[in-house]
Amino acid sequence: MKKRLLGQLFLLSTVLLVISACSSDSTSGTDGAAKSNNKKITIAIDQNFVTLDPHNAGDTVSIFGTRAMYEGLVGFDKNMNVVPVLAEDYSVSEDALTYTFKLREGVTFHDGEPFNAAAVKANFDRIMDENDDLRAKRNFQYVDRLEIANDYEVKFVLNQPFSAMLNKFAMVPMISPNAIDDNSKDIRLNPVGTGPFKFKEWNQGDSLVVESFNEYWNSESTNVEKVTFKPVPENGARAAMLKTGEADFVYPVPQQDVKELENVDGVVIEQTPSTIARYVSINTFKEPFTNEKVRKAMNYAVNKEAYIKVVKNGYGKTLDSTMSSETQYYSNQEPYTFNLEKAKELMNEAGYEDGFEAEIWGNTSSETLKGMELLKQQLAQIRIDVTIKSMEEGTLSDEIYTPKTPEEAKVQMWYVSWSPSSGDADGATRSLFSSEYFPPNGANTAYYNNSQVDEWIDAANETSDTKAQEDIYAKIQSEAYDDAPWIFLASDTILSGYHDHLEGVYVLPDGSVSIKEAQLK
Amino acid sequence: MSNIQPEVVTTDRIVNERKETHFHQFWKEFRKKKPALISLFFILFLILIMIIGPSVVPYDPAKPDYNRVLESPTLEHFFGTDEFGRDILSRLAVGARLTLSVSISAVLLGAVFGTILGLVSGFFGKLLDRSIMRVCDVLFAFPDLILAIGIVAILGPGLRNVIIAVSFFSIPSFARIVRSATLETKEMLFVEATRSIGASNRRIIWKHIFPETVPTIIVYFTMKVGTAILAAASLSFLGLGAEPSSPDWGAMLSKSRDYIDSSFHLVFFPGLIIFLTVLAFNLLGDGLRDVLDPKTKD
Numbered sequence: 169m170k171k172r173l174l175g176q177l178f179l180l181s182t183v184l185l186v187i188s189a190c191s192s193d194s195t196s197g198t199d200g201a202a203k204s205n206n207k208k209i210t211i212a213i214d215q216n217f218v219t220l221d222p223h224n225a226g227d228t229v230s231i232f233g234t235r236a237m238y239e240g241l242v243g244f245d246k247n248m249n250v251v252p253v254l255a256e257d258y259s260v261s262e263d264a265l266t267y268t269f270k271l272r273e274g275v276t277f278h279d280g281e282p283f284n285a286a287a288v289k290a291n292f293d294r295i296m297d298e299n300d301d302l303r304a305k306r307n308f309q310y311v312d313r314l315e316i317a318n319d320y321e322v323k324f325v326l327n328q329p330f331s332a333m334l335n336k337f338a339m340v341p342m343i344s345p346n347a348i349d350d351n352s353k354d355i356r357l358n359p360v361g362t363g364p365f366k367f368k369e370w371n372q373g374d375s376l377v378v379e380s381f382n383e384y385w386n387s388e389s390t391n392v393e394k395v396t397f398k399p400v401p402e403n404g405a406r407a408a409m410l411k412t413g414e415a416d417f418v419y420p421v422p423q424q425d426v427k428e429l430e431n432v433d434g435v436v437i438e439q440t441p442s443t444i445a446r447y448v449s450i451n452t453f454k455e456p457f458t459n460e461k462v463r464k465a466m467n468y469a470v471n472k473e474a475y476i477k478v479v480k481n482g483y484g485k486t487l488d489s490t491m492s493s494e495t496q497y498y499s500n501q502e503p504y505t506f507n508l509e510k511a512k513e514l515m516n517e518a519g520y521e522d523g524f525e526a527e528i529w530g531n532t533s534s535e536t537l538k539g540m541e542l543l544k545q546q547l548a549q550i551r552i553d554v555t556i557k558s559m560e561e562g563t564l565s566d567e568i569y570t571p572k573t574p575e576e577a578k579v580q581m582w583y584v585s586w587s588p589s590s591g592d593a594d595g596a597t598r599s600l601f602s603s604e605y606f607p608p609n610g611a612n613t614a615y616y617n618n619s620q621v622d623e624w625i626d627a628a629n630e631t632s633d634t635k636a637q638e639d640i641y642a643k644i645q646s647e648a649y650d651d652a653p654w655i656f657l658a659s660d661t662i663l664s665g666y667h668d669h670l671e672g673v674y675v676l677p678d679g680s681v682s683i684k685e686a687q688l689k
Numbered sequence: 690m691s692n693i694q695p696e697v698v699t700t701d702r703i704v705n706e707r708k709e710t711h712f713h714q715f716w717k718e719f720r721k722k723k724p725a726l727i728s729l730f731f732i733l734f735l736i737l738i739m740i741i742g743p744s745v746v747p748y749d750p751a752k753p754d755y756n757r758v759l760e761s762p763t764l765e766h767f768f769g770t771d772e773f774g775r776d777i778l779s780r781l782a783v784g785a786r787l788t789l790s791v792s793i794s795a796v797l798l799g800a801v802f803g804t805i806l807g808l809v810s811g812f813f814g815k816l817l818d819r820s821i822m823r824v825c826d827v828l829f830a831f832p833d834l835i836l837a838i839g840i841v842a843i844l845g846p847g848l849r850n851v852i853i854a855v856s857f858f859s860i861p862s863f864a865r866i867v868r869s870a871t872l873e874t875k876e877m878l879f880v881e882a883t884r885s886i887g888a889s890n891r892r893i894i895w896k897h898i899f900p901e902t903v904p905t906i907i908v909y910f911t912m913k914v915g916t917a918i919l920a921a922a923s924l925s926f927l928g929l930g931a932e933p934s935s936p937d938w939g940a941m942l943s944k945s946r947d948y949i950d951s952s953f954h955l956v957f958f959p960g961l962i963i964f965l966t967v968l969a970f971n972l973l974g975d976g977l978r979d980v981l982d983p984k985t986k987d
Contacts, residue, residue, distance in 0.1 A: 403947050424951050474755040478773060532928060534947050538772065541934045545753050545773065556933055 207393040207688050209670060211681060212406050212415035214533075216373055216399045221356040222341040223295055223304035231339075231589055232680035233397060236378050237278075238341030238361035241269050241288070242334060248443075248494075248591035248677055250334045254283060254342060254362060264329035264632035267337070271320040275385045277344035278366040285316045290345035307336035307590075310629075330629050331637050332592035339590050364390050364684055373399065390672070392686040403534060410435060410665045417673045419664040419681055423481035429665055440662040443494045443596070443677045444587040445487055447654040448528065448543065449614040451581070453574040456524055463652040465514035467504035470546045474506075476658050479539045483661040489645045490597065492659035494677045497593040497641035501649040504656065511550050523551025529567070530583035532558050540583050543655070554581075569608045574615040582613050585660070587678045593641045598625055601648050614653035621647055718980040725976020728969035735966065739786045748776035750783045750936050759952045769954040771945065777958050784936035789966075791848055791855075791930075791937075792917035798856035800910055803863020804902070808894050810864065811871025822868070825861035833858045837920055841929045848937075851930045855917050866909055870902040904981035912974035915967040922963055938963050 215229045222234035235243075243253040252258060255269035275283035292314045295304045312327040326333065347353065347360040359367045364386070365378035376397040380390065398415065400406045403422035409415035411432055421429060421437060430437050450457045450466070457463060476484045485493065488503040515521055528543060530536040537558055544554040559567065571577040588595030599610035602625050603617045621644055628640040649656070664675045672685035720726060748766075754774035762769040768777035810821040828836065840854035874880060875898065883897055922939030924930035931937030933944060938959050945955035 404949060407950065422947060424948055428950055471755070478753075478755055478758055534944065537933050537944065542753075542773065544934055545751075558928060558933065 207391060208396070209392055209394070209416040209673070209683075209686065209688065210396045210398060210409075210414065211417045211419075211673070211683070212398050212400045212409045213419055213681065214399070214401055214403075214406065217370070217376055217397070219356050220359045220367075220370060220376075221302075222343065222359070222361070223291075223302040224356075226303050228587060228589060228679050229399075232682070233376055234341060234359065234361075235363070235680065236365045236395065236397075236683050237359045237363045237367055238343070239363050240338050240341045241271075242338045244338055244591065244676060246674055246676065246682075250338055258334075260334075260632075265326045267324040267326070267333065268317075269322050269324075271322065272385065273320055275362050276383050277346070277362050278360045278381055279344050279346050281344045281346050283342065283362055284319050285322050286319075287342060287345050288322050289314060289316060290348050291340070291342050294343070294348050295340065304340050307339050328630060329632050331632060331634075332590065332594040332629070335590040335592040335595070365395060368394070375399075389684055390686045392683070392688055395683055395686070401533075410667075413667060416670045417664065417666040417681070419662070419675050421663040421665040423483050423663060426481070426483070426663060434668050435665055436668050437663060437665045438674070439483065440664070440675055440677060441485070441492075441494050442587065442660045442662045442679060443492045443591060444585050444660040444662070444679055445490070445492050445596075446484075446539075446585045446657040446660060447487060448657065449579075449582045449584060449654050450652075451574075451577060451579055451613070451615055452617070452653050453577065453615045454580055456518070456520055457580065459518045459520075460651060461514045461518040462520060463655075464504070465511040465518065465550055466547060466552070466655050467652050468507045468511035468514065469550045469552075470504075470543060470655055470657070471506040472503070472657060474546075475539070475542055479535065479542055480658060480660070483663060484658040485661070487656040487659050490601070490648045490654075490656075491588070491593070491645070492596075492677075494659070495588060495593060495596045496591060497638050499638075499642040499645050501646060504652070508549055515550050521551075523553060525553045525555070526580050527555045527557055528581040528583055529557050529559060529564060529579055531561050531564055536583055539657075543583070568613060571607060574606055577607065577613075577615065579613060581655075584613070586611065589678050589680065591678060593637070594625075594629065597641070597644060601625070601644070601653075616648065616651070616653040618647065618651060715980055719976060722976035722979060724972045725979075728972040728976070731965070731969045732973060735785055735789060735969075738782050739789055742782040742785055746776075746779035746782045748779040750775060750779040751934075759948065759955070761952070762954055768958045769952070771941075771955055772948065777941075777954070780936040780941060781938070781958060781962055784938050784941065787848070787931065787935060788918060788921065788938045788963075791852055791921050792914055795852045795855035795921070796859055796910060796913045796917045798852065799859030799913070800863050800906060802856070803860045804867045804899075804906060806860070806864040807867025808871055808899060808902070811868040812875060812890070812894055812898065818868075821864065825864050828858065828861045831858075833916070834920060834923055837924060838927070838929065841924060846929045848931055851921055851924050854924070855920050858920075859913050859917065862913070863906070863909065866905055867902050870905050871898055874898045874901045904977075908974055908978040908981055911970055911977055915970035915974070918963065918967050918970070 213229060217233045218227055218230045219225055220230070220234055222238045225231045225234050239253045241253065241255040242250050242258065245251045254272055254275060256272045257270045259268045260266070271284060271288070277283060281287065294300065295302055295308055310326045310328050310330040310333070312325050315323040315325060317323060341361060343355060344360040347355055347358065357370065362385070364381060364384045366381040368377040368379045370376045378395050380393045400409065406418050407422050407425040407429060410418040410421065410429060426437055429435050450463050452458060452463070472486045476482060476486070486503055488500045489498055491498055493500070515523070528540050530540050540556045540558070544556060547554050568579055568582065586596070586600060599605045600612055601616050601618070601621055602610070602612065603619070603622050604610070605612040606615055607613060624640050624644045628637050628644070631637060662675045662677070662679060666673060669689045671687045671689065673681065673683050675681055752775065754770070757770050757774040758772055760766060760770040766776050766778065768781065771777055771780070806821055810818045836858045837854040840857055841850050844850040844853065880893060880897055883893055921930060922942065925937045925939030926943040928943070931940045933940055941959040942956060942963065945959065948955045
């Protein structure tokens with residue numbers, strides 16, 4: 169009897185277990201179906217967010233992560249033109265020294281604080297605070313003071329004209345003054361802005377979740393209620409997420425998977441020309457790279473078409489200037505077309521007909537490895553024996569930005585890319601070619617030192633005449649391209665993919681993802 | 690009466706005959722183990738490729754052809770071409786030298802040190818034995834690959850350091866297995882006898898105990914090579930081993946994983962060759978153990 173009872177009990181519990189398992193299954197099933205009703209989207213990207221402090225974000229991913237929650241006085245539209253956002257209108261004085269912003273009324277921060285001139289002042293004070301040393305301070309380096317005309321009008325007064333100033337304003341988002349004053353909460357981890365989405369949670373290395381903000385001033389712009397950003401470094405995994413619908417938007421789409429994904433029902437692959445320039449910086453302080461002929465020979469020896477075909481799977485354009493064709497004041501140069509004869513001749517003239525040994529550095533991503541391997545093959549044609557050293561991003565950054573002087577720097581060649589997040593010519597020139605921007609101050613890792621170019625960079629800033637600026641930047645590009653401090657490779661074509669029930673999420677030419685206008689159908 | 694001649698045999702002949710029968714017996718037994726036999730031929734074939742490979746491959750394994758990238762297997766390229774248009778078959782053939790020499794030399798290194806430690810530990814016993822075995826226990830506590838990754842992280846990436854890392858984690862297993870064989874042999878009568886004649890410890894260890902442990906070492910060595918190939922390939926896969934441009938099997942597999950959807954052959958062939966090689970070493974090891982190990986004989 170007892171045995172039978174036990175048996176029945178066992179049977180009962182098994183049945184219960186199965187039922188509960190089924191029911192939990194079915195609830196998760198409805199969860200999936202309800203996903204589109206609930207207006208949630210998932211965006212898969214390739215890198216981790218570094219910080220959520222909008223005044224201190226330096227990498228593209230952190231910048232667009234904060235832009236989901238924050239807005240500046242002005243911002244960028246899809247083509248990186250500067251458009252008014254928190255300012256309804258702006259004007260620039262004749263002498264290019266005073267920028268007047270008329271602020272939008274009725275805007276509140278996520279914590280309920282009103283947005284007004286006092287809030288702008290609080291942000292300005294935070295950025296200019298010497299003790300904080302925030303990245304945003306570089307954007308305001310020519311700003312002398314802030315004047316408050318009334319509650320909804322502010323004036324920024326510059327101490328010298330600066331051509332790219334409006335773009336720089338777009339790089340400075342506004343934080344709630346309450347959050348700035350509140351020392352108990354770290355702004356890096358608790359963002360409070362005015363944007364269409366407010367912060368929900370950030371699990372570092374895993375996901376960033378934002379929710380729609382009900383009192384957003386432009387409530388029409390999006391109907392999505394929850395957005396999850398998921399960093400997925402592995403190319404194949406990201407492509408699979410788009411295919412299965414686990415992610416609604418994926419950037420970047422791995423080039424080799426484009427053809428296959430285009431055939432998936434409901435998936436759209438978009439190509440956008442970018443401001444991202446791919447190059448190898450050559451340390452011009454090191455023998456034998458001090459010799460311009462050697463650097464030119466290296467440029468002639470690399471077959472750019474093969475590079476785009478093999479490494480970029482055909483998605484990209486030859487880099488025929490120091491910046492991409494999408495950048496402001498771009499002027500195209502006569503490219504270093506693949507010419508092995510000429511490359512060998514130049515190596516002969518330089519006295520290196522037997523070549524030399526060199527090292528190339530890069531991060532560990534599979535595309536970088538492929539790029540470096542191709543360069544090794546190409547440079548072997550002029551007997552340069554290249555050793556590939558791929559390092560984890562943090563180590564690499566330490567190795568490059570720690571040396572205090574050019575003499576201490578160990579880097580010979582660095583396989584890297586640059587994208588000016590403010591979209592302006594200054595952003596694509598100053599920190600790469602000005603001798604004041606050698607590491608650790610900037611990204612002039614070629615240690616390019618040309619006093620003429622330094623002068624031009626300053627001159628371009630000091631004039632507000634766009635024609636004159638265009639001329640100056642054309643001269644800079646021509647001079648720097650001719651000096652060959654880089655191996656000029658390609659400018660990227662941005663590949664993003666999404667499901668067609670989602671609209672309004674797009675990638676800007678600088679490689680940042682905008683979700684402000686996300687609409688689910 | 691005197692038609693039966695006492696056979697006069699020189700000691701030389703006895704030894705020779707015994708050796709011959711030893712090998713003969715072994716071969717007779719081994720021949721029956723078909724999987725092990727096939728594996729042996731496969732491994733011999735690989736070793737042949739290792740030696741003559743670079744001179745017989747149809748294409749230069751390092752020469753890119755940007756007009757023929759990612760081609761599926763054809764009559765021209767039996768295994769297809771990789772992302773730089775290089776012939777995969779040629780790369781695998783040349784890579785055999787790299788991959789096999791790394792793993793075999795790593796295990797050899799581990800076997801030499803492990804055997805010495807095992808012999809010393811088993812023969813002398815006492816405190817020496819205990820301390821050596823405790824150190825081995827500590828090393829055993831780490832998962833093999835984690836230990837190898839740790840060592841490479843300290844020494845820096847590169848094939849030489851991969852050899853050191855892999856040999857390092859094979860030392861304790863050899864030490865333990867040789868020690869137990871030593872303990873057993875030490876108590877045998879002929880060792881007692883040698884000792885009573887007054888032979889030195891060194892002579893006893895090398896002339897009498899060591900030869901008895903050799904079959905065990907051979908079996909274990911063969912099996913360990915399989916593990917070492919996997920470990921070396923894993924390290925290369927993680928970017929800690931061979932330089933990415935070299936035709937190391939693990940590195941080839943690692944770099945082609947981006948193409949698993951679009952060009953399957955890039956992953957398939959390096960994966961297949963690693964699989965087959967590891968399997969062959971393991972089956973050979975199994976076969977050898979069945980024949981050589983007295984415990985498994987019925």
